[in-house]
Amino acid sequence: MTALWVAVAVWLGAWALNVALAGSALARRPFGRLLVPLIFGATVLVLWEGLVRGLGVAPVILPAPSVIAAKIAVELPTLWADFAQTILKGAIPGFLIGAGAAFVVAVAIDRSPFLQRGLLPVGNFVAALPIVGLAPILVMWFGFDWQSKAAVVVVMVFFPILVNMVAGLQASERMQRDLMATWGASYWQSLWKLRLPAAMPFIFNGLKIASTLALIGAIVAEFFGSPIYGMGFRISTEVGRLGLDMVWATIAVAALAGSALYGLITLIERWVTFWHPSQRH
Amino acid sequence: MSRALPILTVLAGIVVIWYAAAVWMNSTWVYDQAERAGTTVSFAEMVPQTMTQDRPLLPPPHQVGAELWKGLFGQAVTSKRSLVYHGYVTFKGTMMGFALGIIVGVALAMSIVRFRVMDMSVMPWAIISQTIPIVALAPMIIVVSSQLGLTGRDVPKAIIAAYLSFFPVLVSMVKGLRSPDQMQLDLLRTYGASEAATFLKLRLPASMPYFFASLKVAIAASLVGTIVGELPTGAIEGLGARMLIGSQFGEPLIMWAALFAAAILAGLLIVTVGLLEGMARRRMGVPA
Amino acid sequence: MKRLMTAAFVAALGTGAQAEDVTLQLKWVTQAQFAGYYVAQAKGFYEEEGLNVTILPGGPDIAPTQVIAGGGADVMVDWMPAALAAREKGLPLVNIAQPFASSGMMLTCLAETGIKTPADFADKTLGVWFFGNEYPFLSWMATLGLATDGSPGGVTVLKQGFNVDPLLQKQAACISTMTYNEYWQVIDAGITPEQLVTFKYEDQGVATLEDGLYVLEDRLADPAFAETMVKFVRASMKGWKYAEANSDEAAMIVLENDQTGAQTENHQKRMMGEIAKLTAGSNGALDVAAAERTVATLLAGGSDPVITKAPEGAWTSAITDAALAN
Numbered sequence: 047m048t049a050l051w052v053a054v055a056v057w058l059g060a061w062a063l064n065v066a067l068a069g070s071a072l073a074r075r076p077f078g079r080l081l082v083p084l085i086f087g088a089t090v091l092v093l094w095e096g097l098v099r100g101l102g103v104a105p106v107i108l109p110a111p112s113v114i115a116a117k118i119a120v121e122l123p124t125l126w127a128d129f130a131q132t133i134l135k136g137a138i139p140g141f142l143i144g145a146g147a148a149f150v151v152a153v154a155i156d157r158s159p160f161l162q163r164g165l166l167p168v169g170n171f172v173a174a175l176p177i178v179g180l181a182p183i184l185v186m187w188f189g190f191d192w193q194s195k196a197a198v199v200v201v202m203v204f205f206p207i208l209v210n211m212v213a214g215l216q217a218s219e220r221m222q223r224d225l226m227a228t229w230g231a232s233y234w235q236s237l238w239k240l241r242l243p244a245a246m247p248f249i250f251n252g253l254k255i256a257s258t259l260a261l262i263g264a265i266v267a268e269f270f271g272s273p274i275y276g277m278g279f280r281i282s283t284e285v286g287r288l289g290l291d292m293v294w295a296t297i298a299v300a301a302l303a304g305s306a307l308y309g310l311i312t313l314i315e316r317w318v319t320f321w322h323p324s325q326r327h
Numbered sequence: 328m329s330r331a332l333p334i335l336t337v338l339a340g341i342v343v344i345w346y347a348a349a350v351w352m353n354s355t356w357v358y359d360q361a362e363r364a365g366t367t368v369s370f371a372e373m374v375p376q377t378m379t380q381d382r383p384l385l386p387p388p389h390q391v392g393a394e395l396w397k398g399l400f401g402q403a404v405t406s407k408r409s410l411v412y413h414g415y416v417t418f419k420g421t422m423m424g425f426a427l428g429i430i431v432g433v434a435l436a437m438s439i440v441r442f443r444v445m446d447m448s449v450m451p452w453a454i455i456s457q458t459i460p461i462v463a464l465a466p467m468i469i470v471v472s473s474q475l476g477l478t479g480r481d482v483p484k485a486i487i488a489a490y491l492s493f494f495p496v497l498v499s500m501v502k503g504l505r506s507p508d509q510m511q512l513d514l515l516r517t518y519g520a521s522e523a524a525t526f527l528k529l530r531l532p533a534s535m536p537y538f539f540a541s542l543k544v545a546i547a548a549s550l551v552g553t554i555v556g557e558l559p560t561g562a563i564e565g566l567g568a569r570m571l572i573g574s575q576f577g578e579p580l581i582m583w584a585a586l587f588a589a590a591i592l593a594g595l596l597i598v599t600v601g602l603l604e605g606m607a608r609r610r611m612g613v614p615a
Numbered sequence: 616m617k618r619l620m621t622a623a624f625v626a627a628l629g630t631g632a633q634a635e636d637v638t639l640q641l642k643w644v645t646q647a648q649f650a651g652y653y654v655a656q657a658k659g660f661y662e663e664e665g666l667n668v669t670i671l672p673g674g675p676d677i678a679p680t681q682v683i684a685g686g687g688a689d690v691m692v693d694w695m696p697a698a699l700a701a702r703e704k705g706l707p708l709v710n711i712a713q714p715f716a717s718s719g720m721m722l723t724c725l726a727e728t729g730i731k732t733p734a735d736f737a738d739k740t741l742g743v744w745f746f747g748n749e750y751p752f753l754s755w756m757a758t759l760g761l762a763t764d765g766s767p768g769g770v771t772v773l774k775q776g777f778n779v780d781p782l783l784q785k786q787a788a789c790i791s792t793m794t795y796n797e798y799w800q801v802i803d804a805g806i807t808p809e810q811l812v813t814f815k816y817e818d819q820g821v822a823t824l825e826d827g828l829y830v831l832e833d834r835l836a837d838p839a840f841a842e843t844m845v846k847f848v849r850a851s852m853k854g855w856k857y858a859e860a861n862s863d864e865a866a867m868i869v870l871e872n873d874q875t876g877a878q879t880e881n882h883q884k885r886m887m888g889e890i891a892k893l894t895a896g897s898n899g900a901l902d903v904a905a906a907e908r909t910v911a912t913l914l915a916g917g918s919d920p921v922i923t924k925a926p927e928g929a930w931t932s933a934i935t936d937a938a939l940a941n
Contacts, residue, residue: 064447068442068444068448069443078447082447082448083448083452086452087452090452104685104706105705106680106681107681107684161337162333163334164332164337167334168334176567176593179567179582179586179589182574182582182776183579183582183583183586185776186784189786190773190774205547206544209543209544254498266555269675270574270776271774271776271781272773273772274745274765274772274774279745279774282746283745285678285746286745286747287697287747288680288700297459301455301459305451363810382804406876407873408876413876563672563874563875564874564875568875569876571674571777572644575776575778576778577778577779577780
């Protein structure tokens with residue numbers, strides 16, 4: 047039990063330190079911005095380790111972080127092969143295709159009021175089909191390899207991006223649009239110079255949500271059939287084998303990959319929408 | 328009529344494409360079977376055979392429609408074979424998860440906008456939490472819940488649904504609460520408004536469009552979470568269980584009917600959320 | 616954790632002095648494969664023994680071993696390879712009864728692929744279930760000397776889902792099937808038995824024991840729990856024998872317990888008929904020779920065996936001896 051109390055004490059101390067850090071001048075520097083969440087994350091791991099050891103939780107229920115770290119070190123080649131299969135071949139192509147398709151459809155809908163009235167309700171309905179049900183069907187259609195995973199991801203990311211994009215294209219103010227009209231701007235000029243930039247915060251909101259969905263989609267799809275590598279395969283197989291250390295190692299890789307993708311989108315957003323009030327802290 | 332016409336046009340187009348795809352995708356099986364039997368089929372003989380298969384790759388619309396009709400109205404709504412019953416089970420889980428997700432999402436967003444330390448330490452982890460495939464955690468959530476004496480299947484399901492639905496709410500609310508520009512904030516400061524008043528009179532109203540836009544995504548995410556949660560809970564009841572069973576027993580029609588029932592449920596939920604949004608906007612005097 | 620579990624168990628005893636609560640975790644969804652337990656429940660055999668049994672269906676994401684480790688069940692139905700592998704991982708599972716005398720597992724291939732003997736598997740794609748069900752297959756391939764990593768001359772393995780579509784779509788030359796379930800799905804789909812080539816694990820000499828009852832070793836040391844298990848096994852076997860003799864009635868009982876409403880009468884009755892063949896000849900007592908054959912098969916895994924050493928104390932006859940004595 048001592049392990050547990052030590053962990054709790056470490057947690058409280060670190061939280062106090064974080065409160066101090068966040069209020070200090072350091073917090074305005076990039077270093078501080080990185081340090082605070084890292085300290086927070088580290089304390090979570092310490093607390094987890096303390097809980098598992100203090101309460102003697104069975105490793106087949108929840109392995110300790112130290113055990114998981116050791117597993118990651120040993121199994122790097124396997125984890126890399128899984129990562130390549132699921133993220134590089136499944137999630138990322140699917141994400142790009144889905145986002146591209148959503149972009150094209152959003153502009154098409156925006157262009158034609160008839161399509162807007164016809165496609166949007168239907169699109170809402172079709173895209174709200176829960177992915178889990180589509181996954182076995184798409185695996186049946188596209189085979190067991192990465193193609194079916196990419197297809198699932200396309201279907202999954204399309205909806206949030208489309209909804210945000212359509213909302214975003216309506217985000218510019220009437221006065222701004224009138225101004226464009228008085229200058230005799232064509233539809234495309236007004237789209238390019240006013241409405242797309244105004245829609246950017248919404249679009250990136252959709253892209254961010256979709257980036258996390260893309261990973262989940264690629265991994266879930268592997269539950270319904272896959273070759274014998276891939277992150278979803280690894281998770282579902284190792285749960286059955288009680289290799290929970292490997293399950294968590296794969297979850298850690300998934301979290302890292304997802305964070306990297308999200309971070310990349312955030313960086314692009316900062317660069318594109320520097321003018322938006324929400325970017326000023 | 329002017330509103331229905333475009334939708335009907337699009338729907339008619341989809342049905343036509345669907346039938347064509349069904350013929351094309353199901354023909355493989357017809358030709359394979361003919362080859363095994365040592366006979367040949369002409370195109371005219373093949374088409375009707377693609378419309379009535381027990382295990383079609385893509386069931387044509389009328390087959391799905393018939394199965395859906397049977398599931399919804401073919402028996403008492405309390406029957407285990409009724410899609411209404413399974414839909415209700417899924418709906419219950421979705422609403423529990425959705426409510427939990429909104430509470431968690433809004434509370435986190437408020438504290439993140441208010442406290443720097445929360446913003447700096449929790450926000451990155453909230454994002455990372457979404458990258459963890461919840462499906463992998465689902466069996467563990469159930470094991471741990473049963474350990475804590477929660478033998479019911481509802482709580483784990485709601486946790487999984489909330490896990491997926493709190494995030495869109497959180498991201499949009501943070502953005503929305505920060506959307507007032509400096510001039511508006513300065514104006515309130517000159518009025519000597521307290522922090523609470525600034526929040527209630529400026530930040531909260533400004534965040535509403537963002538909030539409602541996120542609700543549509545959140546309710547869909549909550550439904551997905553519930554259905555995912557219905558798979559590892561022993562595939563007992565709910566639309567997720569029906570899909571899984573349909574997939575497992577090679578009954579594509581059961582799977583498709585459950586899928587469409589889930590889509591109808593999703594549609595109803597999204598329409599309801601949209602109506603609420605419209606009402607709220609009118610109440611708040613936002614120009615439509 | 617252990618303390619927690621014991622405490623919970625004592626609490627359960629305290630409240631349920633009139634009926635002892637037993638939770639059984641099944642390996643898979645409610646179907647005739649588990650008819651004996653549902654029959655024992657419906658016919659009141661458990662009640663006669665003073666037991667209050669809760670049957671938890673399994674599913675594709677439920678590892679019975681994990682549920683029992685987490686204290687979510689007292690006893691579970693599982694295959695011996697998975698149980699032995701878990702035992703080697705530090706989860707001390709013990710087989711207390713073996714209602715299934717023989718294995719129902721087989722590999723079903725399309726005849727048009729030209730496969731006639733196991734030697735023809737080379738360079739073909741085979742569908743396999745994972746989640747703890749892959750062990751018998753991997754052991755068999757090791758005995759045949761076929762690599763399973765997709766290298767030339769070996770076999771390409773697909774993780775198949777829960778249905779037979781990979782075979783129907785020709786995505787795989789062969790798929791894993793059970794004699795009582797998936798094989799009939801292939802037949803129902805319109806492929807005739809002549810168009811199929813089947814390899815039963817029993818005939819190939821690589822059969823492993825399926826559907827035994829397992830509990831945790833440390834709990835078995837408690838005489839009260841052991842006594843409960845004796846009653847449970849006795850009532851369950853009574854249920855199995857009743858199901859064997861009245862297979863259609865048993866199938867209907869299973870159907871009533873199916874909460875998904877997706878199982879069909881026809882499929883369940885046929886499944887029960889096939890299951891009866893597997894339970895026939897078992898009175899519940901484990902055939903030690905068969906268990907040792909299972910161990911030998913698993914140890915034969917070449918470079919990557921399922922278990923690395925012969926297990927000790929992985930089965931006990933104490934429960935069935937007492938259950939069958941009267």
